[in-house]
Amino acid sequence: MKFSINSKCPCGSGEKYKNCCGIFHKGSNPKNALSLMKSRYSAYVVGDVNYIIKTTHPDNKEYKTDLVEWKRDIKSFSDETDFVRLEVFDFIDGEEEAYVTFRVNMKLDGTYTFFTEKSRFLKVDGRWLYIDGEFINN
Template identity: 35%
Template structure:
């Protein structure tokens, strides 16, 4: 799936001067997906949001590149046919120290006409080059 640069970002992050307007993709997750700032999300929440957007857009290489090497799978299966991502809610972002953070989120999707949600507390670690990486997550009900 491709997205116009001025389309609202799938991650749903609001524009800084707005209570309701979502940032354009080009000013939000696109910069972490491509170009000179690729893979350089400034914090764990921004990385998590960019990973959600990557799932929406089918950017499997980006997902693997931002996964910690200790827990990264060899490959990612394609999305199931008909899967539609519906939205993201970030519940909290906790910077534990300079190199570790946790982000709790709920991602909603629809598959086969059934709504589903993924509630996860994800752990992130900053590597020696200063890049945030997804380490793992714990599912919640």
Template identity: 40%
Template sequence: MARRTSRTPSRNTAPAACPCGLPGNYADCCGRFHSGGVAAPSAEALMRSRYSAFVVGDVEYLVRTWHPGTRPERLDLDPGMRWTGLEILETEGGSAFHSAGTVTFRASYRGGALHERSRFERVDGAWVYVDGEFLEG
């Protein structure tokens, strides 16, 4: 006698969206930079991937992509911080043809937003975060 089981229909679940705001899933977007397989090709891509690293709590990536001259000795993330979105407002330089660039962005979190102009440079061919200037508004 054949045994019958009830089955719930399987769901086609799409991979989690990337926190950086670009279309696509995390693994194919910022996740590939976080894993160390490839480096971010521009200052904006590095900015987006660093934001995503804050969202997912990837301290190792944040330290690895921080300029050696400005990198803190220790980086502790607030486990209660909930980032909710990234908006790129302006980019200057920072492409494959530049050695430096800036990205102005607004990163929203539960209860507020961080508005910053970040500076990036290439070190040994890879983009790194140098520092940032907090902006009003």
């Protein structure tokens, strides 16, 4: 998917991508797990596979040592999904562990669908990483 850095950020902030999640994709460190979660969503939308991998905790069950295969999986999910909107319902902040509950609205094969997830994040060496999540009432 072609994405302009001057477009509105996919995370829904209302800011331009280049002034929002684009900053994190270029290397800045999100200050909390909520910003990290939004920037991971945006990374799926813009197809920044490396950012998804970089922000996944090594203990995550999806974490694959076969990077080629993992990158292909992320890329195909990113390409095949028409992301519509991100909704954030809850954010529980903490020193080293945080939770974000959110809904991803999307189109798959032209049909509207969504999933709701409560994600858990851990802070490692000053950086928030996605560790795991559970689906809620889907």
